Amino acid sequence: MMDELDRKIINVLQSGFPLSKEPYAEVAAQLEITEVELITRLQGLLENKTLSRFGPMYDAQKMGGSFSLVALQVPEEDFDAVADVVNSYSEVAHNYQRDHKFNMWYVIAAEAPGQIAEVNREIEQRTGLKVFNFPKLAEYYVGLQLPV
Amino acid sequence: MDMKVQHRHPPLPEQVILGERDQALITLIQTGLPLSKTPYADLGRSLGMDEEEVISRLKNLIDDKVIKRFGVVVRHHELGYRANAMVVWDIPDDIISDLGSCLGQFDFVTLCYRRPRRLPEWPYNLFTMIHGQDRDDVLENVQLLVESCGLNEIGHKVLFSTRRFKQRGAIYRKTEMTD
Known part of the structure; x- marks a missing residue:
């Protein structure tokens, strides 16, 4: 379980990390702990999967990568079979069942925009379902920080 | 290749063209930053860059918003x-x-x-x-x-x-x- 110090570390690091020679020492001083303690804590939080990663978050579209959110209306009895088809593509980054007529929502991450259309076309052919593609048109700023 | 499919979603105009040294750096740190005393110097050693080059490239990537944020990714x-x-x-x-x-x-x-x-x-x-x-x-x-x-x-x-x-x-x- 996380304690107070783990929470403090996460809250401080959610807002960024110094680009200096010894950045861990700098953050540790801010938290009034030692550099070794900070690194050990981070290792622990990564190992027990409280944190999925420590490092940069990229804007994939700026890098030429391409993302899209896609929805399907899947008949309840076909749901698992359709999920198997969709999940079989390595380009499908995540896939959620949601309580709506549009009950399957997946995200495709690809290196080229054409790849998204290709995966969707194959999914349409294999499932016989109409694919609703929702590419991002604009992104509004979010703070991306949740107090813990 | 079906050209109609290729052009259904053209790249956004804001796209940044990255050089190969930036790409190499991005590839190396996409799984995470080293948990070591001098992480930027350590990254540089495996890329043939010195610490200053790593830091200034990262700074530019943040300024250009290729890197949206640097820090922890919480679950x-x-x-x-x-x-x-x-x-x-x-x-x-x-x-x-x-x-x-x-x-x-x-x-x-x-x-x-x-x-x-x-x-x-x-x-x-x-x-x-x-x-x-x-x-x-x-x-x-x-x-x-x-x-x-x-x-x-x-x-x-x-x-x-x-x-x-x-x-x-x-x-x-x-x-x-x-x-």
Whole structure:
């Protein structure tokens, strides 16, 4: 379980990390702990999967990568079979069942925009379902920080 | 290659062209920053760059917003935010950027994107991800958004997830430095 110090570390690091020679020492001083303690804590939080990663978050579209959110209306009895088809593509980054007529929502991450259309076309052919593609048109700023 | 498919979603104009040294750096740190005393010097050693070059390239990538944020990537579920919903809104096109910015300022809103409507089946054009301790907390947060941003007349829908099949960090580029 996380304690107070783990929470403090996460809250401080959610807002960024110094680009200096010894950045861990700098953050540790801010938290009034030692550099070794900070690194050990981070290792622990990564190992027990409280944190999925420590490092940069990229804007994939700026890098030429391409993302899209896609929805399907899947008949309840076909749901698992359709999920198997969709999940079989390595380009499908995540896939959620949601309580709506549009009950399957997946995200495709690809290196080229054409790849998204290709995966969707194959999914349409294999499932016989109409694919609703929702590419991002604009992104509004979010703070991306949740107090813990 | 079917050219019609190729051109269905042209690259966004804001795209940044990255040199191969930047790409090599991005590839190396996409799984995480080294947990060592001098992480930037250590990264540089495996790339044939000195510490100053690593730091200045990272600084430029942040300034160009290729790197959106540098720090921890939390798993909301493990941190007590056990519920989330995709909440979608049907907002008149002429006010969508004002309302998108209003919604984005709340800390429980972690994504706020404009996407196309798909009429007649789907009238919603603003997609947000709303977090909360549980489902009631998520619904309270949605209500707070409605009141704070003046969305009483705006249609919206709350889509809770009932199952999650796959979650992986996207790996964007696999490139190698050739020099």
